[in-house]
Amino acid sequence: MNPMKIAVFPGSFDPITNAHIDIVERATALFDKIYVAIGTNSTKKGFFTTDERLAIIKSVFSSHHGVIEAVQFNGLTVDFCREVGARFILRGMRNANDFEFEKAIALNNAALAPDVESVFLVSSSGLSHISSTIVREIITNNGNVSQLVPEAVVEAVSRKS
Numbered sequence: 001m002n003p004m005k006i007a008v009f010p011g012s013f014d015p016i017t018n019a020h021i022d023i024v025e026r027a028t029a030l031f032d033k034i035y036v037a038i039g040t041n042s043t044k045k046g047f048f049t050t051d052e053r054l055a056i057i058k059s060v061f062s063s064h065h066g067v068i069e070a071v072q073f074n075g076l077t078v079d080f081c082r083e084v085g086a087r088f089i090l091r092g093m094r095n096a097n098d099f100e101f102e103k104a105i106a107l108n109n110a111a112l113a114p115d116v117e118s119v120f121l122v123s124s125s126g127l128s129h130i131s132s133t134i135v136r137e138i139i140t141n142n143g144n145v146s147q148l149v150p151e152a153v154v155e156a157v158s159r160k161s
Helices: 020-028 049-061 077-084 098-112 131-141 151-160
Strands: 006-011 033-039 070-071 088-093 117-122
Touching: 006 020, 006 077, 006 098, 020 033, 020 088, 020 117, 033 077, 049 070, 049 151, 070 077, 077 088, 077 098, 088 098, 098 117
Parallel strands: 006 033, 006 088, 033 070, 088 117
Antiparallel strands: none
């Protein structure tokens, strides 16, 4: 009997972008269950509240019921992985800078939890320029982000205006 392959895709998802969605949807071919896990990052000031982000992510992945689940967690990602029985941390990479950053995190996670493996997916063509930071900047300056994020984010932005 094969155990379920469970992955955690951690991030702030403020907001979730089309690049995030692409990574998660492609990863459904690799994993039986994926937790899109909103972590608390004390160094980032949020645009959307955690509850707003959870609602958006649940809306985006509503057709993937039982396979993709949006959750919020506090503390270390590896501790959350143990809590939900995940043996994998899913991360997306856009460029060489992401690789260096993600490699350092993966090595530290491996030291903390040797039983949890980091898995990297490279951004699909045409999506590597998208980041939540850039999207927030565009939103803050009243720009159009409809090509960068799902409709649920566009709607949430209009409700905040």
